[in-house]
Amino acid sequence: MDLQVLSLQELYALRDQVEAEVVRLQSAEKIAALAKVQALMAQHGLSTDDLQKKAAAPRKPVEAKYQNPVDPSQTWTGRGRKPLWVRLPG
Incomplete structure (x- = not known):
């Protein structure tokens, strides 16, 4: 088919x-x-209810393992991205 015509x-x-x-x-x-x-x-033998994603149980908060020596209010659990005060030398 020639579209130009x-x-x-x-x-x-x-x-x-x-x-x-x-x-x-x-x-x-x-x-x-x-x-x-x-x-x-x-x-x-599945129903539509079987396809529903089950809600994950709520996680308990994790206790902090590290504390900033310069500012003790800053803590880190050791999970996730490292804060700058952990990565950089004091």
């Missing part, structure tokens, strides 16, 4: 047809994927 209106109409076909195919693929997922869930 089409008028502007014909190109707009062609674009609309292409967009409509893309939407139709996306919808059909989603329906097919959903059917596959439902079949797998039934095969393995």
Whole structure:
């Protein structure tokens, strides 16, 4: 198909047809994927509740292991990024 011979209106109409076909195919693929997922869930005895991510138990605060000798109010547990006062020599 030579697009250069089409008028502007014909190109707009062609674009609309292409967009409509893309939407139709996306919808059909989603329906097919959903059917596959439902079949797998039934095969393995799963429900939608089984797919919900379980909430992690709240973590207890960790006691600080390090204290800034210059400013004792600054502490660090030893987890996560090292504070500057730990990395830089005093």
